Amino acid sequence: MTKDDRYGATDDDYSDELDGYASDSATASGSSVETVTVESEPEESTSEPDPDPLPFIFARRTVKADRDAVPVYVQDQTATEIDELERELSQTFEGDKVMALDVREALIRAGLENVDDVQRVMEEWGYGRR
Structure with missing residues (x-):
């Protein structure tokens, strides 16, 4: 029995789909990505949770992230x-x-x-x- 059998493989690729997606696709085509900053008035801080949070498998960096x-x-x-x-x-x-x-x-x-x-x-x- 391997460590991956006991604890699960760590080659979680969901974070790869999100992290750097725009920059990877842009540099692959030879174009650059330009960041535009828009100044606006600060919004009031609310303690309301995000109504549609990113699902766990997409929000984590690795399969073992945020787990004990x-x-x-x-x-x-x-x-x-x-x-x-x-x-x-x-x-x-x-x-x-x-x-x-x-x-x-x-x-x-x-x-x-x-x-x-x-x-x-x-x-x-x-x-x-x-």
């Missing part, structure tokens, strides 16, 4: 099911590079949003029988 490492040891059957889910999601999101870390965190998020299912699984493992 949380080692998780799983049973063989669970590891097999995660691998199968990763393949299935890669087919579902065919145009996107599905990152293993994203799938694993999505599984955790889904569990946090469905704590009754988490409790059911833990009871199946024997919790609450003492």
